[in-house]
Amino acid sequence: MAVKIERGIFRTEKRPKIESFASVVGGKEGKGPLGKYFDKVIEDSHFGKDTWEKAESRFQLETVSLAIKKAGLVKEDIDAIFSGDLINQCIGSAYGLRELEIPFLGLYGACSTMAEGMLLSALITDSGAVDRSAAVTSSHFSTAERQFRFPLSYGGQRTPTSQWTCTASGAAIISSECGEIEIIGGCIGKITDMGISDINNMGSAMAPAAAETIRRYLTATGTDPNDYDAIVTGDLGIVGSRLLVEFLQKQGIDISAQHFDCGAMIFDPEKQDTHCGGSGCGCSGSVMCGYFLPSMVSGERKNVLFAATGALMSPMSLQQGETIPTISHLVHLGRVK
Amino acid sequence: MAVKIERGIFRTEKRPKIESFASVVGGKEGKGPLGKYFDKVIEDSHFGKDTWEKAESRFQLETVSLAIKKAGLVKEDIDAIFSGDLINQCIGSAYGLRELEIPFLGLYGACSTMAEGMLLSALITDSGAVDRSAAVTSSHFSTAERQFRFPLSYGGQRTPTSQWTCTASGAAIISSECGEIEIIGGCIGKITDMGISDINNMGSAMAPAAAETIRRYLTATGTDPNDYDAIVTGDLGIVGSRLLVEFLQKQGIDISAQHFDCGAMIFDPEKQDTHCGGSGCGCSGSVMCGYFLPSMVSGERKNVLFAATGALMSPMSLQQGETIPTISHLVHLGRVK
Numbered sequence: 001m002a003v004k005i006e007r008g009i010f011r012t013e014k015r016p017k018i019e020s021f022a023s024v025v026g027g028k029e030g031k032g033p034l035g036k037y038f039d040k041v042i043e044d045s046h047f048g049k050d051t052w053e054k055a056e057s058r059f060q061l062e063t064v065s066l067a068i069k070k071a072g073l074v075k076e077d078i079d080a081i082f083s084g085d086l087i088n089q090c091i092g093s094a095y096g097l098r099e100l101e102i103p104f105l106g107l108y109g110a111c112s113t114m115a116e117g118m119l120l121s122a123l124i125t126d127s128g129a130v131d132r133s134a135a136v137t138s139s140h141f142s143t144a145e146r147q148f149r150f151p152l153s154y155g156g157q158r159t160p161t162s163q164w165t166c167t168a169s170g171a172a173i174i175s176s177e178c179g180e181i182e183i184i185g186g187c188i189g190k191i192t193d194m195g196i197s198d199i200n201n202m203g204s205a206m207a208p209a210a211a212e213t214i215r216r217y218l219t220a221t222g223t224d225p226n227d228y229d230a231i232v233t234g235d236l237g238i239v240g241s242r243l244l245v246e247f248l249q250k251q252g253i254d255i256s257a258q259h260f261d262c263g264a265m266i267f268d269p270e271k272q273d274t275h276c277g278g279s280g281c282g283c284s285g286s287v288m289c290g291y292f293l294p295s296m297v298s299g300e301r302k303n304v305l306f307a308a309t310g311a312l313m314s315p316m317s318l319q320q321g322e323t324i325p326t327i328s329h330l331v332h333l334g335r336v337k
Numbered sequence: 338m339a340v341k342i343e344r345g346i347f348r349t350e351k352r353p354k355i356e357s358f359a360s361v362v363g364g365k366e367g368k369g370p371l372g373k374y375f376d377k378v379i380e381d382s383h384f385g386k387d388t389w390e391k392a393e394s395r396f397q398l399e400t401v402s403l404a405i406k407k408a409g410l411v412k413e414d415i416d417a418i419f420s421g422d423l424i425n426q427c428i429g430s431a432y433g434l435r436e437l438e439i440p441f442l443g444l445y446g447a448c449s450t451m452a453e454g455m456l457l458s459a460l461i462t463d464s465g466a467v468d469r470s471a472a473v474t475s476s477h478f479s480t481a482e483r484q485f486r487f488p489l490s491y492g493g494q495r496t497p498t499s500q501w502t503c504t505a506s507g508a509a510i511i512s513s514e515c516g517e518i519e520i521i522g523g524c525i526g527k528i529t530d531m532g533i534s535d536i537n538n539m540g541s542a543m544a545p546a547a548a549e550t551i552r553r554y555l556t557a558t559g560t561d562p563n564d565y566d567a568i569v570t571g572d573l574g575i576v577g578s579r580l581l582v583e584f585l586q587k588q589g590i591d592i593s594a595q596h597f598d599c600g601a602m603i604f605d606p607e608k609q610d611t612h613c614g615g616s617g618c619g620c621s622g623s624v625m626c627g628y629f630l631p632s633m634v635s636g637e638r639k640n641v642l643f644a645a646t647g648a649l650m651s652p653m654s655l656q657q658g659e660t661i662p663t664i665s666h667l668v669h670l671g672r673v674k
Contacts (some may be wrong), residue, residue, distance in 0.1 A: 001338055001465035007416045008440030051657050079344045088425040090445045094528060094649035094662045101523035103345030104664060105453060106649070108427045108445040116442060122455065128338035129347035135443050142397035157398035163574070188417050188440035191431060312431035312443070314424070320388050325431045327441060 002126045007262065008188035009220045016125035017179025017336065018172050019132070020071030021141040023290030024063045024316075026141070026167030028276070032267045038168075038290040039066055045142060045167060053087060056167075057096030059282070060085070063169035064097065067289075073171055076170075078102045079130035082117035084109060085138050085281055086165075092138050102134070110310030112189065113137040114170055114285040115329040118306070121174035122183040122279030122331065131176050138169035139280025142332075145211040148199065148315055154303065161201040163237045163263060163279035164272075170285025172293070180336050181296045187330040191312065197311070197323045203240020203263070203276055205324040206309035210236060211247040213328040214306050218253060221332075225255045228300040232292055233328075234308030235252045235263030237276035262275050262287035284308045302335040339463045345525035349428045353462035354516025354673065355455075355509050356469065357408035360627030361400045362506030363478070366615070369604045375505075375627040376403055382504060384481060390424060393477035393504075394433030396619070397422070400506035401434065401473045403628075408510055415439045415510065416467035419454035421446055422475050422618055423502075424484065429475050447647030448572050449526065449542075450474040451507055451622040452666040455643070458511035459520040459668065468513050469567070475506035476617025485536065485652055499537040500574045500600060500616035501609075507622025509630070517673050518633045524631040526552040528649065529648045536650070540577020540600070540613055542661040543646035547573060548584040550644050555590060558669075562592045566638040569629055570665075571621030571645030572600030574613035599624035604674040621645040630670075639672040 002010045019304035023038045030041030040062070047055035047062075060083065068075055081100070084107035085092035097104060109116035117135025124130050142152055144165035150156045174183065192209040209304045210233050217316055218224060225231060241261040248255055262284040288306055307330040313322065340346045360375045367378030377399070384392040384399075397420065406413055418437070421444035422429035434441060446453035454472025461467050479489055483504035487493045511520065529546040547570050555561060562568060573581055578598040585592055599621040604611035625643055631637045644667040650659065 001463075003414065004466055004468060007413070008467075009611070010464075013465070029474045075345070078651045084443075084445055086426075088653065089423075089447070089649065089651035091651045091654045091659075093445075093651070095654060095659060098528045098530055098662045101527050104528050105666075106421075106445040106447075106647075106664075107526060108421055108430075108443040110426070110443075120442070120461075123461045123466050124457075125465045126466070127347075128350070129341055129460050130345075131341060179565070188442060190438050191441050195434055226511065308600035310443075311589060312426065312428070314428045315641060316390060316425065317428045317432060320390060322432060324427075325435045327443075329442075 002123060005220045009217060011181055011185040012122055012126045014126050014176060015182040016122045017175050019175035020067045020173040020291045021168050021289040022063050022067035022070060023286040024059055025286050027264055029166055029168050034266055034291050038286060039163055052140055052142040053091060055145050056092040056138050059097035059169040060092060060136055060138045062238040067171040067173050075100050075102055078132050078134050080105060082107055082120055083136045084113040087143050110312055112308040112310030112327050112329045113281045113283050114288060115306055115331050118331045119186040119329050124177050128304035132173060134171060134173050134186040135222050136171035137285045138280040139164045139282035140167045144280055149335055158275055159200040161239050161276055163276045164274040165280040166266060166278045166283040168282030168286035170289035172289055181293060182334050182336050183331055184334045185332040188202040189213050189327040189329045191325045191327055193323050193325040195323045197318060199318060202311050203237035205311055206326040207236055207240045207243035209326040209328040210244050210307050210309045213330050215251060215253060217330050218248040225258045228258050228303050228304060228305055230260055231255050231258045233261045233277040233306045236261045239276050244256050246256055286309040296335050304333045306331050306333060342557045346554060348522040349459055349463045351463050351513060352519040353459045354512050355518040356512035356516040357402050357404045357510040358626040358630045359404035359407060360507050360623040361396055362623050366505050366603055371603055371628050375623060377494055380483045385507050389477055390428060393429040393475050393480050396506040397429060397433035397473055397475045401471055401508040404508040404510050411572045412437050413437055415469050415471050417442060417470040419457055420446055420473045421450040424480050446493060447649055448618050449645040449647030449664050449666045450618045451625060452643055452645035452668050455509060455668045456523040456666050461471040462511055462513050463640045469510060471508060471510050473508035474618040474622045476502050476619035478502045479619055495612055496537040498576050498613055500613045501611040501619040503603060503615045503620040505619030505623035507626035509626055518630060518670055519532055519671050519673050521671045522669040524550050526550050526666045527662040528662045528664050530660050530662040532660045534655060536655060540574035541580055542648055543663040544573055544577040544580035546663040546665040547581050547644050547646050550667050552590060552668050565595050565640050565642055567597050568592050568642045570598045572616040573598045574600040576613050633672050641670045643668050643670060
């Protein structure tokens with residue numbers, strides 16, 4: 001049984017394992033610095049479908065199916081699946097996973113969804129209710145851009161702090177028994193809102209949530225950054241990452257040597273015109289499942305914190321004068337000895 | 338530790354309890370047949386705010402705050418909160434609960450959210466990671482109608498199968514120790530899509546999901562409808578309820594004597610011009626927390642299945658020619674002896 005350390009912070013008892021994982025990305029992500037690490041690169045942004053929303057659904061289906069296949073499993077082996085995405089009413093997930101007929105738990109955590117899904121998968125495994133569950137998420141540049149910002153054909157200028165929503169998906173299979181990476185614990189995020197309302201500066205809006213979650217976990221577990229091989233955030237991007245490190249330094253916590261941000265890593269800002277980096281649920285989903293988890297299986301990294309962040313606003317809430325509430329969920333991953 | 342019965346179906350071991358619950362509804366719901374059962378009726382559809390979205394957020398905050406207060410607790414006693422709603426990006430939940438600073442897990446289950454939240458609350462309690470968590474949800478006629486159907490001022494004719502989205506919220510506090518109602522088990526729903534694409538006939542779209550979830554739970558647990566005092570669905574409405582009973586009868590399961598539907602109960606279709614009944618996350622949320630849970634505390638009902646249903650489409654997915662995927666999550670509630 002999991003052990004509550006304090007409010008929202010826990011250690012698992014049975015140490016649920018990550019049995020398998022997969023990542024599928026779009027063409028631009030495939031041309032980025034991490035391109036060679038992803039399982040599949042799909043050049044066609046429509047992925048053979050007639051709309052981008054249907055393409056995003058196919059990304060999710062492809063990714064979770066691949067994760068299941070890589071583990072030598074069939075869909076009937078998965079007891080439950082957690083999924084969510086950014087499209088209104090999370091249709092990327094519902095339509096993508098419909099045909100799998102796996103018991104389905106819909107999430108809305110914006111770009112924190114991969115961490116939220118892994119955290120809840122670990123807890124329902126520790127509860128004994130499931131033997132195997134999956135966490136999957138996706139994003140798509142074209143579904144996000146036209147929903148949150150401008151019509152694609154408008155061709156607007158992007159501000160220097162803006163990030164590029166990744167066309168990408170990541171999936172992990174969490175098992176009570178099998179796997180070389182274990183989920184040691186986690187921290188459920190609190191909604192944090194520092195009053196930022198610029199939809200083109202999401203990294204700055206989300207950095208305080210990541211700082212708060214990382215600080216809470218380190219404090220509650222009595223650990224410090226040097227205990228970890230990597231402290232990975234989701235999609236703070238270049239500006240947000242700098243802020244995160246500064247916020248924590250002001251609180252006496254220096255993560256500068258351990259910090260990686262999936263959004264800052266996935267593109268080459270000079271060559272790919274992506275300004276502050278990548279974003280979207282699929283950014284941390286694909287980089288965690290394509291780059292970091294394999295580095296744990298290989299033994300290169302043994303003790304990793306994964307704190308994905310999400311911005312919980314909508315275009316309508318900003319039009320109504322609201323600021324951007326954000327959240328960061330953390331999962332603590334360890335290499336099985 | 339919870340026990341897995343089969344894929345997606347479980348019994349809890351520690352029998353998490355429902356320590357407290359609350360319901361807050363709008364004026365029309367307050368004038369309906371169940372009006373006297375709700376904790377609060379708010380006549381002002383703006384709830385003192387300048388937009389309906391902000392009003393919906395206030396409904397959630399009011400309801401969960403009341404549930405916390407009724408248990409004699411303070412917000413710091415709640416380790417985690419599950420919440421979701423129907424507004425794009427679930428802003429009803431994020432903005433409503435922001436100020437509480439309770440570790441927050443966002444869900445998207447459409448109108449199944451109350452059951453999904455109770456189910457996950459029960460499992461993370463059984464896992465040992467939390468002592469107390471909350472499940473809350475809301476809907477608002479005006480936020481839903483203009484997002485999913487027509488501008489309010491358009492004044493369009495409603496079809497005979499249409500339902501009226503409730504302005505309502507329900508919240509339950511789930512505890513490892515205290516309470517007179519226990520969560521015995523549950524069933525995680527599978528996405529079901531029978532090819533219906535009429536957004537004005539959601540009850541018919543969702544009835545097969547409820548039928549499948551109820552059948553799965555009864556079969557897996559070796560129980561039959563006579564073992565329960567009530568089998569409560571969320572918002573199938575009048576037409577959908579009839580279909581549910583028929584579907585199950587064709588499979589040799591007769592729930593006609595035990596079946597209640599929150600959507601069919603909350604309004605008087607003759608006097609209130611609500612056609613097939615109520616709908617929305619807040620419909621089953623408020624009726625479960627305002628009417629059914631109190632009837633279990635009083636001892637009138639001792640063994641209840643609550644199977645809320647959700648329709649996982651969006652206006653855009655329907656415009657793109659898709660049908661309506663639906664889901665039903667079930668929680669099994671018992672009166673503590």
